[in-house]
Amino acid sequence: MASSSAGFVAGLTAAAVATVGFLGWQASATAPAALGSAKPTVPPAVSASKAARDGDDPTKLPGGTGTGPRVVYALDDDRVWLVDQGEKVVRTFRVEPGTVDPVPGVYLVSSRSNAITGTDGVPVEHVVRFASVNGVVIGFSAEAGAAAQPADDGVKTGGIRETREDGDAMWRFATIGQRVVVIR
Structure with missing residues (x-):
């Protein structure tokens, strides 16, 4: 029975x-197609257009990215700046973007995962998510090991890859609710 x-x-x-x-x-x-796709909120102090750059020093924080603690991500330069409360850049580094970019604007870190497998089949750690574009989640992460399986070239990915050292710094800095300013 x-x-x-x-x-x-x-x-x-x-x-x-x-x-x-x-x-x-x-x-x-x-x-509806628009439902679920994160829309940035852009306060007047932050310009979503191409931010002013210092041609002599590409690592210098671009102007027009707001004030206060924030992560600044420049799409055209594939560069990130971690900016503290005192407007000091505590770290800047280059990243390798996924196949889908977020729209320029201001976002908030919405979730984090210590370790997962990315959509490309690569184990990643210190995942910091802040946006979604047409169902593709956008976030920073660092490779934690070799790919478990070959990635499908047609897969849309929103993972913005950092070195493990830069990923550790991002993980410590970008907690839930931290602002992420995306610029061209």
């Missing part, structure tokens, strides 16, 4: 999971 009941419960569970999966798919297929 016990094995019969277990089989019945397993069947009900499988049916429930399938139903929830179908309803989730149906809801996502009929949802």
Whole structure:
């Protein structure tokens, strides 16, 4: 009798999971395209256009990125600046962007994961997420090891890769709610 009941419960569970999966798919297929894609909030003090650069020193923080503690990410330069409360750049470094870029603007760190596998099959650590574009999550991360499987060239990725040392610094600096300013 016990094995019969277990089989019945397993069947009900499988049916429930399938139903929830179908309803989730149906809801996502009929949802408006704009729903779920993060929109940056751009205060007047921050320019979302190409920020002024110092031609003599590409590591110098561009102007027009706001004030206070923040992560500044320059799409055109593939560079990040970590800026503290006193407006001092505590670290700057180059990054390797994914295939999908966030829209220039101001975001907040929305979630973090210590270690996961990226959409490209590469184990990553110190993941700091701040945006989503058409269902692709955008965030900073550092490779933690070799790819578990070859990446599909057609996969859209939002992982902005850092070295492990830079990833450690980002992890300590960019906690939940930290501002991320994305500029051209």
